[in-house]
Amino acid sequence: MTYRIRPEAPADHPAIHDLTRRAFAPMAFAGGDEQDLIDALRSAGALSLSLVAESAGKIVGHVALSPVTHESGEGGWYGLGPISVDPAIQRKGLGGALIAEAKAWMKAGGARGCILVGDTRYYPRHGFAPAPAHAPEREPSAYFMVLTFDGPPPFGRFSFHPSFYGEG
Numbered sequence: 001m002t003y004r005i006r007p008e009a010p011a012d013h014p015a016i017h018d019l020t021r022r023a024f025a026p027m028a029f030a031g032g033d034e035q036d037l038i039d040a041l042r043s044a045g046a047l048s049l050s051l052v053a054e055s056a057g058k059i060v061g062h063v064a065l066s067p068v069t070h071e072s073g074e075g076g077w078y079g080l081g082p083i084s085v086d087p088a089i090q091r092k093g094l095g096g097a098l099i100a101e102a103k104a105w106m107k108a109g110g111a112r113g114c115i116l117v118g119d120t121r122y123y124p125r126h127g128f129a130p131a132p133a134h135a136p137e138r139e140p141s142a143y144f145m146v147l148t149f150d151g152p153p154p155f156g157r158f159s160f161h162p163s164f165y166g167e168g
């Protein structure tokens, strides 16, 4: 499969929404509103990065980054997700390629690191490490992971953007 990873364009918004809904629908842990979160982040001006993978004119992959805060006040941290790959082409490396592009973008911008809530079997291969002590209060700490570019995070908890809780 050949694909091109690029920043989203306005015409991609419906396809991103639909892809995210289809990718998360079979997942037992899904809230069912992951596609709405992307729209909410965008409306709030908090979609720091939104990359699509396009193949033969179709959007087959997507990853979002948004700003997060840390109780220490330290800046430079992002939240990764939602991330979606078309169910028909999962496990072919596209998810990894999207994460790599998002990491490159953060590094180039001098970010400190990135957080996410996800499967602890999948994300360590991309440099994320479980960090339950840093988990936001409203998140399951066992699934909370941090990727750092420049040393460990400071003592204390992170918080996702309020849009994650319908408060954005």
Ligand SMILES: CC(C)(COP(=O)(O)OP(=O)(O)OC[C@H]1O[C@@H](n2cnc3c(N)ncnc32)[C@H](O)[C@@H]1OP(=O)(O)O)[C@@H](O)C(=O)NCCC(=O)NCCS
Residues within 6 Å of the ligand: 023, 024, 027, 081, 083, 084, 085, 086, 089, 090, 091, 092, 093, 094, 095, 096, 097, 117, 118, 119, 121, 122
């Ligand atoms: C998670 C997701 C983006 C990964 O994209 P992908 O293109 O399938 O991933 P890659 O091909 O880069 O990596 C595949 C590897 O990751 C593993 N993997 C992928 N998703 C996984 C998951 N949810 N749990 C555990 N392992 C997973 C696979 O086992 C595979 O490894 P293997 O081939 O050695 O078995 C994609 O599966 C997806 O859209 N899932 C539904 C939505 C979702 O769960 N998003 C993440 C929420 S945290």
